[in-house]
Amino acid sequence: MAVTETRSFEALTLGLGGEIFAIDANSVHEILDIVPQTEVPGAPPLVSHLINVRGKVVPLADLRIRFGMDRTPPTIDTRIVVVEIELDEEPTVVGLLADKVHEVTSISGASIEDTPDIGMRWNPDLIKGIGKRGDDFIVIPDIVRIFTTH
Amino acid sequence: MTGGDPGQIFREEAAELLADLEAALLHLEQNPTDREPLDTAFRALHTIKGSGSMFGFEAAASFTHHLESAFDRMRKGELTATPAMIGIALAAKDHIRILIDDPARADISAGDRILARLAEQSVSAAMSAPLRQEHDDAEGPATWRVRFRLAPDALERGTNPLLLLDELRGLGDAEIVALTDDVPPLEELEPTRCHIAWEVILTTTHPRSTIEDVFIFVIDETELTIDPVSVPVSAPVPTMASDQPAPPMPAAPDAVPHAKPSPPSKVDAGPEKGKAQAASNSIRVPAERLDDLMDQVGELVIAHARLKQLISDSVDLQIKSVTEEIERLSNGLRDITMGIRMVPVESLFGRFRRLVRDLSQELGKDVVLTMSGEETELDKTMIERLNDPLVHIIRNSLDHGLEPATERVAAGKPPQGRIHLSARHAGTRVLMTIRDDGRGLDRDRIRAKAEEQDLIPPGAKLSDAELFQLIFHPGFSTARTLTSVSGRGIGMDVVKRTVDGLRGTIDVSSTPGVGTEITLGLPLTLAIIDGLLVRVGQGRYVIPLFAVEECVELPPDVERRHASRNFLNIRGALVPFLRLRDSFGVRHPPDLYQKVVIISSGDKRVGLVVDQVLGDHQTVIKSMSKLHADVANFSGATILGDGSVALILDIAQIVAAGQIQEQRREAS
DSSP states (O other), rough: OOOOSSSSSEEEEEETTTTEEEEEEEGGEEEEEEEOOEEEEOGGGGGOHHHEEETTEEEOOOOOGTTTOOOOOOOOOOEEEEEEEEETTTEEEEEESHHHHEEEEEEOGGOBBOOOSOOOOSSGGGEEEEEEEETEEEEEHHHHHHOOOO | OHHHHHOOHHHHHHHHHHHHHHHHHHHHHOTTTTTHHHHHHHHHHHHHHHHHHHHHHHHHHHHHHHHHHHHHHTTTTSSOOOOHHHHHHHHHHHHHHHHHHHHGGGOOHHHHHHHHHHHHHHHHHHSSSSOHHHHHHTOOOOOEEEEEEETTTTTTTTTOOHHHHHHHHEEEEEEEEEEEOOOOOOGGGTTOOOEEEEEEEEEEEEEEHHHHHHHTTTTTOOEEEEESSSSOSSSOOOOOTOOOOOOOOOOOOOOTTTOOOOOOOOOOOOOOOHHHHHHHTTOOOOHHHHHHHHHHHHHHHHHHHHHHHHHHGOHHHHHHHHHHHHHHHHHHHHHHHHTTTEEEEEHHHHHHHHHHHHHHHHHHHOOOEEEEEETTTHHHHHHHHHHHHHHHHHHHHIISSSHHHHHHTTTTTTTSSSEEEEEEEEOOOOOOOOEEOSSSSHHHHHHHHHTTTTSSSSTOOOOOOHHHHGSSSTOOOSSSSSSSSOSSSSSSSHHHHHHHHHTOOOEEEEEEETEEEEEEOOOOOSEEEEEEEEETTTEEEEGHHHHHHEEEEHHHHHSSSSTTTTEEEEEEEEEEEEEHEEEEOSSOOOSSSSSEEEETTTTEEEEEEESSSEEEEEEEEEEHHGGGOOOEEEEEEOTTTTOOEEEEOOOOHHHHHHHHHHHHHHHO
């Protein structure tokens, strides 16, 4: 089930398949322009490519695959957000493909609502909650689950 | 991160000392009369005790104290180093290790039992010991003139002369005079150096060796003379004048403390000095720092490759010459860095002396372990990871390979079994061989077992090498009875996996009745490999060069018979080949002339069809993240000159895939 995330946090908001996603700004290492990507034959579609981030080989994840979004070709706004997540208690650096990076903003806990069980296009397990900023809804994805569940 | 924890520093130091201790004990067991291992063992114990209590490892220190006392008595000849004594000492060493590494886990009663056995042995061993020392002691008090001058940097190294003097005082009546002749004028005086020498007139019942023992830890750097003073002097001796170039004269015990002493003799600055110098020139560095250094150098190599590619079109000769200069420097830096990480395999082989000793006792087999090529160097990480696989192999040799003495004699072999470890360089690889002169692998049993487990079809034709590879299959063990040593069916598959993980190879050869030989082929380092860069579709891949045998063109007639018969005729031998474009699901149309890279693993060969061979490429290996742990065919990744990522092929997996194809052919 979706976990309720009620505390406030600093978030980096990014555009993905027409939605706005918020990820914990503390986990973000850097934001890169699009770089050459190397396909890994036989890898799961979510992490089908590798990139070079300052001499480190880092998997590049396309979250749109997990949310069933169209994979549109990269545009001038496309960025790679390099984040560090804990996988099996091991810090792992992953690049996340984003259609556009918006801003760093603070999302107050009060504005975050539980993920509705129905009326959602996506698997609710992959989402921690829905935040609101002005009239916009912001999706707070559960990055670790996105990588650990299949 | 661990650098700041003194406890951790002690643990590391103790681990080395315990290894020295073990080596000395095993040496002593072979040569019970040798003095040197006895001294080494004693020094190691003394240091563990001293540093242990300094860093709060009280239990370890007090336990070690008992063992140290026993060794002290052995050095004095009061005890002999009997095999039983060595056995106890080895057990005690293991107990000390636990006390230091994990005091909470230590079994106090086990420690007490060891001490009880030690005490028991001390009594019986003492009776058989020669009594020559008694004679020394019986002489009654003697007077010695002890002069010593510490190395100038002794204070910086933590030597405290006051403690040495206190220890001398503890031996008997001591009169101590400081020799200040070498103290320079104030403006030249370096306060951190030791400019003072000492003369001690000591009247004691202890023998000369006890006085020498006071200096045991500083003996290499210290000028020390110990002369007997013929008559126990008690008469006052006149004070010498300062400017008098007097020869060393018997100074009286009651000489006035501020007397100007005679100039210290320098005759004893022997060849030991050079040795001490060499020892102090090495430093201890945490392994992680070397890893970081290697990472940085790796980045430098990659950055340079990019630079080289960028300026390849440039006509600016100055920039080109600077780039070449950087290439020379970064290559040099890479070689040196890799060299730093190299350690002789002796540090690995040495550990197995104990293993073989203990196992041969447990199994009641007389086994001798011999070694050659211990000086061959390998990456330190590799040495650490090879420990477990080698333990498994050696255990198997002892347990299954070597026959009991009676069986050996019946077969016309010497009763004592032999295991030989050797290491040598072969190109860019190191070959490590474990050879025994036992009964050899039982082909029929392996075959029967493999058929029983459905690993091979009944009656399948297999070469010896193929048959022997089956022993590395998980769950495969031909041991009829389980022993505590081996036969649980785990082990050899672990060996295989570990060696594969190191990008190594395993070859087994065995002759019935003569013995078995297992050879591990290992890369020199884990960090860098020489690879062949190839292109498949639009992707570029690195094939480890050690596995590449040759490159040939794919004959057009083979090309046309697509997918039906994937075999090449290489000088009469049928070699299966894989189209990497099929394996990798490449949709890009193939090049007109396809190339085949023939690779080998063990005695198996497989051809890999690629679009283009781009050339050789020295590359820094980067491991893949957890997210790609399940991906087959690749052992890692690397970064190319243009900054993009290329994948490194996993030879073992790909050859296995090729073999499946061959088996299908044979089945059809």
